[in-house]
Structures are given as structure tokens and as C-alpha cells.
Amino acid sequence: MAEYQVLEHDVLVIGAGGAGLRAAIEASANGVKVGLVTKSLLGKAHTVMAEGGVAAAMANVDDRDNWRVHFADTMRGGQYLNHPRMAELHAKEAPERVRELEAWGALFDRTKDGRILQRNFGGHRYARLAHVGDRTGLEMIRTLQDHGIHLGIDVHMEHTVVDLLKDGDRIAGAFAYDRERGRFKVFHAKAVVLATGGIGRAFQITSNSWEYTGDGHSLAYHAGASLKDMEFVQFHPTGMVWPPSVRGLLVTEGVRGEGGVLRNKEGRRFMFDDIPDNYKLQTADNEEEAWRYTIGDKNARRPPELLTRDHVARCIAREVREGRGSPHGGVFLDIAWIKEKLPNAAEHIKRKLPSMYHQFKQLADLDITQEPMEIGPTTHYMMGGVNVHPDSQMSDVPGLFAAGECAAGLHGANRLGGNSLSDLIVFGKRAGEFAAKFAKEHSTPALPKDRVDAVARIALEPFERQGTESAYDIQHELQERMQALVGIVRRQEEMEEAVAMIRRLESRAAKAVVHGNREYNPGWHTALDLRHLLTVSEAITIAGLDRKESRGAHFRDDFPNKDPEASKFNIVIVKGPDGAMQLKRVPVVPLTEEHKKIIEENQA
Amino acid sequence: MSGHGSGGTNTGGSAVFRIWRGERGKGDFADYKTEFSGGMVVLDVIHKIQASQAGDLAVRWNCKAGKCGSCSAEINGMPKLMCMTRMNQIDVTKPVTVEPMQAFPHVRDLVTDVSWNYEVKKRIKKYKPEKPGADGQWRMQQDDVDRVQEFRKCIECYLCQDVCHVLRDHHHHDKFIGPRFLVYSAALEMHPLDTADRVPDLHAEQGVGFCNITKCCTKVCPESITITDNAIIPLKERVVDRYYDPVRKLFRVFTGG
Ligand SMILES: Cc1cc2nc3c(=O)[nH]c(=O)nc-3n(C[C@H](O)[C@H](O)[C@H](O)COP(=O)(O)OP(=O)(O)OC[C@H]3O[C@@H](n4cnc5c(N)ncnc54)[C@H](O)[C@@H]3O)c2cc1C
Ligand code: SF4
Ligand code: SF4
Ligand code: FES
Numbered sequence: 001m002a003e004y005q006v007l008e009h010d011v012l013v014i015g016a017g018g019a020g021l022r023a024a025i026e027a028s029a030n031g032v033k034v035g036l037v038t039k040s041l042l043g044k045a046h047t048v049m050a051e052g053g054v055a056a057a058m059a060n061v062d063d064r065d066n067w068r069v070h071f072a073d074t075m076r077g078g079q080y081l082n083h084p085r086m087a088e089l090h091a092k093e094a095p096e097r098v099r100e101l102e103a104w105g106a107l108f109d110r111t112k113d114g115r116i117l118q119r120n121f122g123g124h125r126y127a128r129l130a131h132v133g134d135r136t137g138l139e140m141i142r143t144l145q146d147h148g149i150h151l152g153i154d155v156h157m158e159h160t161v162v163d164l165l166k167d168g169d170r171i172a173g174a175f176a177y178d179r180e181r182g183r184f185k186v187f188h189a190k191a192v193v194l195a196t197g198g199i200g201r202a203f204q205i206t207s208n209s210w211e212y213t214g215d216g217h218s219l220a221y222h223a224g225a226s227l228k229d230m231e232f233v234q235f236h237p238t239g240m241v242w243p244p245s246v247r248g249l250l251v252t253e254g255v256r257g258e259g260g261v262l263r264n265k266e267g268r269r270f271m272f273d274d275i276p277d278n279y280k281l282q283t284a285d286n287e288e289e290a291w292r293y294t295i296g297d298k299n300a301r302r303p304p305e306l307l308t309r310d311h312v313a314r315c316i317a318r319e320v321r322e323g324r325g326s327p328h329g330g331v332f333l334d335i336a337w338i339k340e341k342l343p344n345a346a347e348h349i350k351r352k353l354p355s356m357y358h359q360f361k362q363l364a365d366l367d368i369t370q371e372p373m374e375i376g377p378t379t380h381y382m383m384g385g386v387n388v389h390p391d392s393q394m395s396d397v398p399g400l401f402a403a404g405e406c407a408a409g410l411h412g413a414n415r416l417g418g419n420s421l422s423d424l425i426v427f428g429k430r431a432g433e434f435a436a437k438f439a440k441e442h443s444t445p446a447l448p449k450d451r452v453d454a455v456a457r458i459a460l461e462p463f464e465r466q467g468t469e470s471a472y473d474i475q476h477e478l479q480e481r482m483q484a485l486v487g488i489v490r491r492q493e494e495m496e497e498a499v500a501m502i503r504r505l506e507s508r509a510a511k512a513v514v515h516g517n518r519e520y521n522p523g524w525h526t527a528l529d530l531r532h533l534l535t536v537s538e539a540i541t542i543a544g545l546d547r548k549e550s551r552g553a554h555f556r557d558d559f560p561n562k563d564p565e566a567s568k569f570n571i572v573i574v575k576g577p578d579g580a581m582q583l584k585r586v587p588v589v590p591l592t593e594e595h596k597k598i599i600e601e602n603q604a
Numbered sequence: 605m606s607g608h609g610s611g612g613t614n615t616g617g618s619a620v621f622r623i624w625r626g627e628r629g630k631g632d633f634a635d636y637k638t639e640f641s642g643g644m645v646v647l648d649v650i651h652k653i654q655a656s657q658a659g660d661l662a663v664r665w666n667c668k669a670g671k672c673g674s675c676s677a678e679i680n681g682m683p684k685l686m687c688m689t690r691m692n693q694i695d696v697t698k699p700v701t702v703e704p705m706q707a708f709p710h711v712r713d714l715v716t717d718v719s720w721n722y723e724v725k726k727r728i729k730k731y732k733p734e735k736p737g738a739d740g741q742w743r744m745q746q747d748d749v750d751r752v753q754e755f756r757k758c759i760e761c762y763l764c765q766d767v768c769h770v771l772r773d774h775h776h777h778d779k780f781i782g783p784r785f786l787v788y789s790a791a792l793e794m795h796p797l798d799t800a801d802r803v804p805d806l807h808a809e810q811g812v813g814f815c816n817i818t819k820c821c822t823k824v825c826p827e828s829i830t831i832t833d834n835a836i837i838p839l840k841e842r843v844v845d846r847y848y849d850p851v852r853k854l855f856r857v858f859t860g861g
Contacts, residue, residue: 107752
């Protein structure tokens with residue numbers, strides 16, 4: 001029988017990005033013993049990559065902003081499939097959470113009168129994103145990390161959770177291995193918070209790091225929690241396309257916020273050609289007005305480049321498909337052109353978008369202050385996730401909470417840029433608070449020893465197998481096929497093919513062989529991640545098959561329009577008694593009278 | 605960076621990668637012959653070798669975008685981020701060596717144990733702001749935060765720690781916190797709202813005096829932070845003002861400051 005060490009905590013937080021760190025800080029502040037596990041080193045989680053900013057209606061730049069407008073923007077962006085209560089809490093609490101970061105040492109860019117500066121972003125009516133140049137995520141994660149290390153939280157870096165443990169119906173902890181030595185650890189806890197981030201590695205072209213294998217989604221699902229909105233995968237319109245090895249790397253929306261425009265190979269600003277009806281009233285219909293908006297004219301309407309991501313991504317895909325793309329299969333994103341309008345344009349660009357400047361200079365030999373970039377859509381963000389209670393963030397499994405990208409509800413069918421970083425701190429805090437409360441109100445659960453032994457045995461199987469099946473090959477094939485079959489444009493037959501492909505890869509994964517020993521062995525890690533990748537891929541695909549319409553990030557060629565009937569439900573997935581995925585349509589959470597009023601008053 | 609025959613524009617071909625393989629300091633270089641294209645970065649080639657020839661090759665990375673500071677290594681002897689070092693800047697007529705950082709205990713292959721850095725940070729006094737204004741908000745001018753924002757660009761890659769001779773050659777890990785944490789201290793000390801005093805610690809256990817301004821740290825910083833000039837020298841000045849300036853010392857005796 002495999003050996004393992006047992007560690008005791010009241011609250012175990014899995015994941016040390018913005019959501020996990022904020023949850024751990026809050027749980028700790030509530031006086032319970034907190035453990036924090038992360039696959040990578042502290043401070044390296046995906047949150048570090050966030051660029052553009054954190055959305056909060058602080059009204060520092062535009063005094064017309066307030067939580068009601070932010071709420072209405074979030075709901076419109078999510079095509080009203082969002083959980084309205086979550087959207088409300090988020091809009092109301094984000095400003096306080098951002099100011100709290102400042103109290104902990106964050107240094108945002110400043111307004112002229114010395115307050116936190118805010119910038120424009122797609123789908124946000126007013127300048128709303130607090131930011132630090134284009135490295136806002138770094139500022140957020142470092143602030144939380146540096147604050148958190150003084151609170152007595154037990155941090156377990158480079159530990160990967162492979163399964164959740166239960167005592168009857170309730171959560172009892174998690175089973176993990178340390179990456180360095182491959183030793184098993186059992187984290188025994190009264191409450192567990194999942195803050196594991198997204199799923200981008202299920203696709204080939206992605207802005208996401210290796211960590212994004214959908215672990216939290218899959219762990220929760222296999223523990224009996226339900227997943228919601230899994231068909232909604234956000235493809236960000238602007239990823240790098242050249243050179244091939246950086247394909248997918250994000251080009252922040254901040255480029256467009258600062259005046260960057262999209263052109264096809266004929267030089268046409270094609271975004272003016274297709275402005276959806278529900279955004280017509282707030283979108284500029286000429287270049288002159290669009291520029292006035294960029295430089296802060298409050299009477300000007302937004303440039304069409306700042307329409308929601310789903311729409312911009314599809315317009316780009318259309319230009320490419322119809323032969324008007326750039327040489328390497330994207331379109332042009334031009335920020336250099338603002339030199340026609342601003343005297344010190346090159347300096348301005350370097351100051352506002354320093355990481356983008358370096359990214360292109362170093363990786364593509366291109367000076368963005370002089371030349372247009374080539375960009376195309378990239379898999380970016382998962383709207384779907386663990387189905388949670390809007391106030392407490394608890395899942396269907398008592399004691400199991402989820403926050404951040406791995407939880408569902410706030411974003412509905414499409415997330416607005418900047419609404420993730422705010423999501424992390426608003427709901428990370430809530431998850432930490434309610435997990436601590438749960439831990440205080442409940443006794444210690446029993447550890448399921450048999451289950452622990454079984455999980456350990458399964459985890460070691462790849463070392464004992466014979467043959468030539470490689471986990472890397474399976475992973476690459478899955479990514480390539482998901483991109484082709486369940487990507488930005490979807491069809492019935494292709495998604496059916498994807499289900500069959502997933503079945504095939506599942507049986508191959510059961511034969512994957514790992515060489516070497518348990519110490520820092522990426523081959524083994526990849527083999528264990530496959531289960532999560534396959535689980536989320538299946539959930540995405542069957543939800544995509546069931547939603548026979550196009551809405552938000554989910555676009556179907558065979559059903560290109562919205563179906564009013566389909567606006568009435570969310571798709572929820574649970575593990576059936578036979579172990580197979582079960583899919584349910586559940587009615588969307590109704591708007592309160594107050595919510596309806598807010599949406600009405602922000603219609604124009 | 606080593607010289608390259610093709611003027612920095614080799615567009616691909618084949619190369620031999622000479623990678624350090626082994627555990628806890630014991631091991632040797634192993635050669636891997638592999639194809640590459642000019643747009644690739646070193647980390648791409650490492651991944652290619654991992655997927656096709658050496659499944660258990662240990663390497664630490666996350667973002668592959670120069671943003672997380674995980675993939676630090678020594679490429680042809682130079683401390684660099686593997687994800688930001690392009691193949692077309694490398695001379696492939698000779699084997700390309702890739703080794704782990706030398707200033708930290710070795711774990712496996714290209715991975716080192718950097719936990720010391722996390723321990724050091726905990727010992728530095730945390731941020732302690734003055735009271736906010738009546739509306740609960742602070743006011744700071746952009747000009748006053750520019751310098752601190754430069755320091756806060758740090759991605760904690762620890763390449764500066766790796767290259768600093770006080771740690772790398774003299775192993776003064778117990779007496780000197782290294783350039784990364786001098787930058788960190790400087791960011792706190794120069795924060796317009798901070799009220800804590802870190803000068804005594806910098807002077808004593810954190811050993812700012814060990815730095816003899818060789819500027820090697822500044823040269824390797826992938827975030828182009830002017831570590832020595834902007835962070836370390838001003839800190840040294842504060843220490844000198846406090847502990848070695850006779851006029852000030854006298855002044856403190858009288859004021860009790
Ligand atoms: C390039 C890029 C730019 C972005 N820019 C913005 C922006 O400007 N504004 C915005 O609002 N959003 C932005 N986003 C989105 C946003 O950054 C992410 O959605 C968000 O950071 C996710 O945070 P999180 O706390 O949920 O998870 P993460 O920060 O990803 O953290 C996940 C944590 O879980 C751990 N983990 C995962 N699985 C396991 C396991 N099995 N065992 C143990 N630990 C595990 C990981 O190690 C990690 O610590 C951007 C995303 C990308 C990729
Ligand atoms: S300047 Fe100081 S800190 Fe930097 S490498 Fe030289 S001795 Fe080390
Ligand atoms: S100061 Fe520069 S070299 Fe040192 S850890 Fe930070 S980013 Fe890396
Ligand atoms: S992988 Fe993040 S800096 Fe290289």
C-alpha cells in the first residue's frame with residue numbers, strides 16, 4: 001500500500017491565484033487554520049498574466065459610473081444567462097475590494113488628482129478598469145501574496161491535488177502529490193475552496209498556461225458537484241499568430257482601449273461593418289467619433305473594436321475565412337496609427353502598453369509603435385464552472401466551495417474584460433469567509449481511508465503499465481481535435497465526432513505509460529492531468545450539442561441565431577448514478593423587480 | 605549572448621542541446637539533437653525534446669510569456685528566461701548548453717529549490733500605510749509612484765540572485781538578502797504612503813553592505829529594472845545617513861530619533 005502523510009486544516013484552499021489567495025486571506029482573518037496548495041510556486045499562478053485591469057465602478061474617471069451601470073453591462077455582456085444576484089454582489093463590492101488592495105500595498109496608475117486611474121474596456125460603458133500599465137495581474141497577485149505570507153497560512157507550493165475526499169455527502173479533504181518528490185499528501189479539512197482557474201489547455205491555440213487543465217472543474221464534478229454553462233468558452237479576439245511558437249499568446253484588449261484599430265488586408269476597419277443591434281446605440285459609427293471616445297470625450301460613443309469579445313472574435317474569423325486576412329492567417333491590429341493624432345505617440349504607447357511593446361519586440365521582432373501587429377482569436381477564458389450559491393460560493397457538495405474562473409454564474413454566456421480580476425477578489429473573499437464559517441460550525445469529518453488507498457493506487461498505475469502509449473501524444477491530439485471540432489464556430493456533426501474522439505482518447509489514456517521515477521516527472525504529471533482534460537472536454541462538447549442556438553461565446557453555424565426559448569435555461573451537468581455525464585436544462589435565475597428596473601434604465 | 609554566424613537571423617534547422625540531467629547536484633550533460641524553427645524560443649525546444657526524447661526531463665515554467673518568472677536557467681552560461689530567449693539569437697553551430705541556476709540547491713534536471721527566497725521575503729517588514737483621507741481613499745501623484753512601479757515590475761525570476769557573487773560564489777545566504785529583496789525593500793521604503801522603518805534590518809541581518817555594486821544583477825534582469833542604481837544605492841545611502849554620518853548621528857542623540 002502506498003505511503004502518505006496526513007495534514008490537518010480547518011479550511012483547505014486549492015489554488016493560489018487571485019481567488020485562492022483572497023479566499024485564504026479571508027479564511028485566515030476569520031480565525032481558522034488555513035492550508036493553501038498550488039501546482040506552481042507562489043506568485044506564478046495564471047493571475048500573474050492578466051494585463052488590462054480590474055473592473056470596479058469607482059467613478060474616479062467618469063462620475064456617471066456606479067454599480068447599477070456595471071451590473072447592467074455585465075448582464076448584457078452575459079446575454080442574461082448570468083446569475084443576477086452574483087452580478088449584483090460583484091458590481092457592488094468590487095470597488096471596496098480594489099481599495100483594499102491599495103491598503104495592502106498595490107500601486108495602481110493615478111488620475112491627475114491622485115486617485116486610482118481607470119481605463120476603457122470592451123462592453124464597459126464607462127472607463128472602469130483600474131490598472132497598472134498592462135501588468136495589472138502581477139500587481140494583484142504580488143499584493144495578495146505579500147499580504148498573505150504574514151498571516152500564518154500554511155502554503156504548500158508545487159503540490160497537485162488529484163482527487164477530493166468525502167465523508168458521506170460532505171467534503172473531507174483532498175489527495176495530492178508533491179511535484180518535487182512525488183510523495184503523497186492527504187489534506188484533511190472541514191471545508192475546501194476550489195480556486196483552480198480555467199481549462200484553456202483543452203484547446204490547441206490558447207493564451208493559458210500548462211496549469212489550465214480544468215482540474216477544479218473535474219475534481220468538483222467527480223465529487224458530485226454540478227457544473228454550469230460549460231458550453232461557454234471565451235475565445236479572445238486578439239492572440240498573437242506569428243511566429244508559430246507564440247501562437248495564442250494574448251495581446252491585451254488594452255491595445256484597443258488605447259486606440260488600437262482592426263483592419264483587414266485591404267486596410268478596411270471592418271468592425272464598422274457589423275455592429276449588433278443591441279449595441280448600436282452605444283457604438284460609434286465613424287472613425288472620428290471613435291477617436292474622440294479614446295481620448296476621453298464623454299459625448300462620444302465607443303469604437304466598434306470595443307464590442308464584446310465573442311463578436312469581435314467572430315468578425316475576425318469571418319475576415320480570415322473570406323480571404324481578407326493577414327499573411328499568417330490573422331488580421332491587423334494597429335496602434336502605431338495614433339501617431340497621426342498624438343505628438344509623442346511612440347512614447348505614449350510604450351508607457352501605456354510596456355509588456356506588449358516588449359512581447360512583440362522580443363518574440364516577433366516587431367515594433368508596435370511603428371507597425372501593425374498580426375492577431376487572431378485564441379482560447380482564453382472559461383465562463384462555465386462549478387455551480388455555486390451566489391452569496392456563499394458553496395457548491396452542491398456541503399463544505400465544498402469554488403471561486404474565480406473555476407466557478408460559474410457571474411459571466412453567463414460571455415465575460416467582459418476586467419470582470420475576472422474583480423470576480424476573484426469579490427468572490428474569493430466570500431468563499432473564504434463562508435468556508436471559515438462552515439468549518440467553525442461543523443465537526444471534523446472522517447477520512448475515507450479506503451478511498452485514499454484507491455486513489456494512490458490509481459495514481460501510480462502509469463508506472464506499472466507496459467507499452468508505448470504516451471500521455472503527451474494523447475494530450476496533443478485532444479487539443480488539436482477540440483480546437484478543430486468544438487472551437488470558435490461549432491456544428492452538430494463535428495461535436496458528435498468530438499464525443500467519439502473523447503471516448504477513444506479515454507481508453508488510450510487508460511493505457512498511458514510513464515517512464516522514470518516519481519521525482520519532478522512531467523510525464524507522470526501529464527498522465528494524471530488527462531482525466532481532468534477529458535472530463536472538461538466532454539462537458540464542453542455535450543453542453544455545446546444541447547444548446548441549439550448561437551449566444552455569447554457559443555456560436556453554431558447550423559443555428560446562427562439566438563433562440564428566445566434558449567434564453568430561458570442554463571445547462572447543468574452532473575455525474576449520473578451510472579458514472580456517465582447527465583445533462584439538465586434548468587430555468588435561469590429570474591431577475592428581481594429592481595434588477596429589471598436597472599436594466600431598463602440602462603437600455604440606451 | 606554568444607556570437608552567431610548568421611547575424612541573428614537563423615531561420616531554423618537542427619541543433620544539439622546539451623542539457624544538464626541529474627538529481628540533487630549529481631549528474632551530467634546529455635546531448636539531444638533536434639530540429640527547430642527560427643521563431644521558437646529555447647523553452648519550445650526543451651518541450652519538444654521532452655515530448656519526443658526525454659519524457660521525464662524536469663523543467664519549471666508557467667506562462668511562456670515572460671510574465672511569471674518560472675523558467676529561469678543558464679543558457680550558454682547566461683542567466684535567462686527560457687521562454688524569452690529566441691532560437692534565432694543563438695549560435696547553433698555549437699551545442700547549446702542549458703543548465704539550472706547555480707545559486708540555489710539543485711532538485712532535478714533544470715529545476716532548483718528556490719524556497720530560500722520565500723523565507724527571506726517573510727522576514728522583511730510588511731507594508732504599513734499612513735491613514736487614508738477623509739473619504740477613505742489615498743491620494744498619490746503618478747510622478748511619486750513611477751519609481752516604485754519600476755520595482756514592482758519584478759516577476760521574481762531570481763536571475764539577479766543567481767548571478768550575484770555574494771550568493772553564487774560566497775554563499776552568504778544567511779547574511780545577505782540579495783538584489784531581488786533589496787528591490788523589494790526599496791519598493792516598500794520608497795512607497796509614498798509607507799510608514800515602517802526597514803533601515804536597521806537592511807543594515808544588520810539583511811546585509812546591504814555586502815553589495816559592492818558590480819551591477820551584474822541589473823544586467824540580467826528581464827524586466828530591465830535598474831536594480832543597482834535605483835534601488836540598492838539609495839538604500840545604501842539611507843543606511844550610511846543613519847549609521848555613519850556623524851552630524852546626523854549627533855542630531856539623533858539630541859532628538860532621540
Ligand atoms: C493573458 C491573460 C490576460 C488576462 N487579462 C485579464 C485582465 O486584464 N482582466 C481580467 O479581469 N482578467 C484577465 N484575464 C483572466 C484572468 O487572469 C483569470 O481568469 C484569472 O486570473 C483566474 O484567476 P483564478 O484565481 O481563478 O485562478 P489562477 O490565477 O489561474 O490560479 C489557479 C491556481 O490553482 C492552482 N491549481 C490548479 N489546479 C490545481 C490542482 N490540481 N492542485 C493544486 N493546485 C491547483 C494553480 O497552481 C494556481 O495556483 C487574463 C487571462 C490571461 C490568460
Ligand atoms: S550589484 Fe550588488 S546585488 Fe547586484 S550583483 Fe553586484 S553585488 Fe550583487
Ligand atoms: S529584480 Fe529582475 S532579475 Fe531580479 S527577480 Fe526581479 S525580475 Fe528577476
Ligand atoms: S514561463 Fe513564465 S517567464 Fe518563462
